[in-house]
Amino acid sequence: MSITAKASNYLDERTSISGAVKEFGRKIFPDHWSFLLGEVALYSFIIILLSGTFLTFFFQASMTPVEYEGSFVPLKGVEMSAAMSSTLDISFDIRGGLLMRQVHHWAALLFVAAIGLHMLRVFFTGAFRKPRELNWSIGFVLFVLAMAEGFTGYSLPDDLLSGNGLRIIDGMIVGVPVVGTWISFLLFGGEFPGNDIVGRLYTLHILLLPLIVIAFIGLHLMFVIIHKHTQYPGPGRTEENVVGYPVLPVYAAKAGGFFFIVFGVVALMAATVTINPIWNYGPYDPSPVSAGTQPDWYIGFADGALRLMPPHLETYWFGYTWSWNILIPILVLVLFLAAVFVYPFFEAWVTGDKREHHILDRPRNAPVRTAIGAAGVTFYAVLWAGASSDIIATHFKVTMEGVINTLQILLILGPIFAFIIAKRVALALQKKDQAIVLHGFETGRIVRLPGGQFVEVHEQLSEYERWQLVSFTDNAPIMVRPNDRGRITAGIRWRSRWSRFFFEDRVAPVTQTEYKQALEHAHH
Amino acid sequence: MIKNKKKNESRSGRRRPVVSVALLALGLAFTGGVYAALTASTASAEVDLSSPQVIDQGSKLFAANCATCHGQQAQGTANGPSLIGVGAAAVDFQVGTGRMPMQANSAQAPVKPVQFTDEQVKALAAYVASLAAGPAIPTESQLTDGNVANGGELFRINCAMCHNVAGAGGALTEGKYAPELKNVSAVHIYEAMLTGPQNMPVFNDLNLTPADKKDIIAYLEYNRANPSPGGLELSSLGPVSEGLFIWIIGLGVIVGFTIWITAKSN
Numbered sequence: 201m202s203i204t205a206k207a208s209n210y211l212d213e214r215t216s217i218s219g220a221v222k223e224f225g226r227k228i229f230p231d232h233w234s235f236l237l238g239e240v241a242l243y244s245f246i247i248i249l250l251s252g253t254f255l256t257f258f259f260q261a262s263m264t265p266v267e268y269e270g271s272f273v274p275l276k277g278v279e280m281s282a283a284m285s286s287t288l289d290i291s292f293d294i295r296g297g298l299l300m301r302q303v304h305h306w307a308a309l310l311f312v313a314a315i316g317l318h319m320l321r322v323f324f325t326g327a328f329r330k331p332r333e334l335n336w337s338i339g340f341v342l343f344v345l346a347m348a349e350g351f352t353g354y355s356l357p358d359d360l361l362s363g364n365g366l367r368i369i370d371g372m373i374v375g376v377p378v379v380g381t382w383i384s385f386l387l388f389g390g391e392f393p394g395n396d397i398v399g400r401l402y403t404l405h406i407l408l409l410p411l412i413v414i415a416f417i418g419l420h421l422m423f424v425i426i427h428k429h430t431q432y433p434g435p436g437r438t439e440e441n442v443v444g445y446p447v448l449p450v451y452a453a454k455a456g457g458f459f460f461i462v463f464g465v466v467a468l469m470a471a472t473v474t475i476n477p478i479w480n481y482g483p484y485d486p487s488p489v490s491a492g493t494q495p496d497w498y499i500g501f502a503d504g505a506l507r508l509m510p511p512h513l514e515t516y517w518f519g520y521t522w523s524w525n526i527l528i529p530i531l532v533l534v535l536f537l538a539a540v541f542v543y544p545f546f547e548a549w550v551t552g553d554k555r556e557h558h559i560l561d562r563p564r565n566a567p568v569r570t571a572i573g574a575a576g577v578t579f580y581a582v583l584w585a586g587a588s589s590d591i592i593a594t595h596f597k598v599t600m601e602g603v604i605n606t607l608q609i610l611l612i613l614g615p616i617f618a619f620i621i622a623k624r625v626a627l628a629l630q631k632k633d634q635a636i637v638l639h640g641f642e643t644g645r646i647v648r649l650p651g652g653q654f655v656e657v658h659e660q661l662s663e664y665e666r667w668q669l670v671s672f673t674d675n676a677p678i679m680v681r682p683n684d685r686g687r688i689t690a691g692i693r694w695r696s697r698w699s700r701f702f703f704e705d706r707v708a709p710v711t712q713t714e715y716k717q718a719l720e721h722a723h724h
Numbered sequence: 725m726i727k728n729k730k731k732n733e734s735r736s737g738r739r740r741p742v743v744s745v746a747l748l749a750l751g752l753a754f755t756g757g758v759y760a761a762l763t764a765s766t767a768s769a770e771v772d773l774s775s776p777q778v779i780d781q782g783s784k785l786f787a788a789n790c791a792t793c794h795g796q797q798a799q800g801t802a803n804g805p806s807l808i809g810v811g812a813a814a815v816d817f818q819v820g821t822g823r824m825p826m827q828a829n830s831a832q833a834p835v836k837p838v839q840f841t842d843e844q845v846k847a848l849a850a851y852v853a854s855l856a857a858g859p860a861i862p863t864e865s866q867l868t869d870g871n872v873a874n875g876g877e878l879f880r881i882n883c884a885m886c887h888n889v890a891g892a893g894g895a896l897t898e899g900k901y902a903p904e905l906k907n908v909s910a911v912h913i914y915e916a917m918l919t920g921p922q923n924m925p926v927f928n929d930l931n932l933t934p935a936d937k938k939d940i941i942a943y944l945e946y947n948r949a950n951p952s953p954g955g956l957e958l959s960s961l962g963p964v965s966e967g968l969f970i971w972i973i974g975l976g977v978i979v980g981f982t983i984w985i986t987a988k989s990n
Contacts, residue, residue, distance in 0.1 A: 237979075278877060492964070
């Protein structure tokens, strides 16, 4: 026996792992580029763990004031916290430190971006439907945790930019009536900025949050294995099977290679493009605020919400100031995130669909869901743009007030227009599919008939192609029907109203008979 | 056969050494020219601003180019403020950066190509300075040998709220903006602080001592001479450009790879 064979035998006799490997190795994964987005997030997280561990070797999570004596000239002799000073040391005096910092930060941006894109894919293809609603919830929690990880992370160096970010958070907390000031004092260990916040954020950032993230990633992946992967509709693909490659050897090899590609791209970015140049920002000091102060992109929508809120909305009730210009944005953000969280459960209730779905929807075949998604994306994008209103103003040579007012209007009207347009486009695409199924596709070949008439020759689709266009779930509006006790409750009414909203305008898949008729018609 | 190929190569493929040298010389001349143009106003502050001929030349130039807005005696009109007492520094800054003579009526007089020679700028400055005492054009010794670290701190406290910590510029209200400070010469930085052009406040010698001003200049010049140790700066715009970069380039490239990996081999 070779040494590897011996070793694996040794392991197997003690752990019976071969059964599990065989079982897992036979799992099938379908092949589509959009199925790799979650993997990008996973790999970014691994890169973050590795580079972050390196950073913890040198970072000092302390706000004790020190005089910077490192090698970066423009900050020499400047008083700053040990956190800032050690971050500068990582950047300038520890071999590979700057690269690692940049790897860590770029990977963090990529992590949240990949999660975002992955969520959009899952949403628009309806992959969150039964039995995967819970996994959507887990993924949502991961998204929020990723934002929290990012925020606690970029606040650690205690530089001017991150200090300004914390200042805004402090402002939001203090804006909560009655308890706000107390919570702020508790969090910062006294009056902002205090001497404790960096140490506390550090504990969250490297201990608590990563542990929860890892636990939830574990759950998330376990559910992927239990549920099996979804697949796009296609010939031979049913709700009962999965068509694709087995994990071993093809899929594992591809995925393993893909990890190194992602790592390579991140390393290349980190080696060539500056991120978070804290040496420009300098140490935190509550008095200066720089022009162009923005949070990392994934917090941008929250910053935008604050910026787009009209000013001067305050009331004085019961001896407390109610700062609506802070409370309303917080409420809007919480409601937006809550809507993302509950959507799968809401849609399941509206459709009343209790079946399992392993075949994905093409976005056009669920026009209202697609439209809701487009509206949500627009809403988020406008908030996001709001965070860079000043940069938009200087770079497009327009006034800041103009940008803000335009975005305020867009925040309300944009999602409505996006909804209408997306729904119309989806329905039109469905109609196009229907026409192609019934009448074939245009070949561009013009034929002159004996009578002198010109017609374009249409050609029928192959059976495989046709299957792709006609096999989708068709939801019709639910009628108001009495329940088993013969009563019509308010819930039933609401549900039928929503159901009409979702499925009133629809294009049903072409049936066998319609297709036959169309064929016959064509022969005459 | 092989010989032929070599001949061809030397004729068309590779540049002759002469051409290379010529190109190099051209490149050097070009960068040198640009450099000279950028630093012109620092280099020759030799004109004597108190000489009557210079003031007289300035007076004529003023009457021809500036009087329509600022008045025959620089006393100001509806179209432009009085220049009495603004000093040589204000004129050297406004005209030397191409802001004056103003052309279009916008929220803020924009920087344009400079319309006068250095000598003419100095003559205009001499004329305006002769009308009333005001801030003078700084001398070379007021601009060099500052303390970079102190300058950085002063810049963050006094200037960053408008110009951004990295001097990348920023928006003000109603279409006004604080410009980027990457390519401003030392004299113009000094004059800007001293005279507070348009929407910028004046930093007189009590606010920022001459030594402080020198430090700020040293800091800005250090930044110009030392590009970011981290690589490309993405215009020093901070998280906005970083966010755009990760979505468009970072995620874009990776999505490209996902498509490539899952492409059908047939």
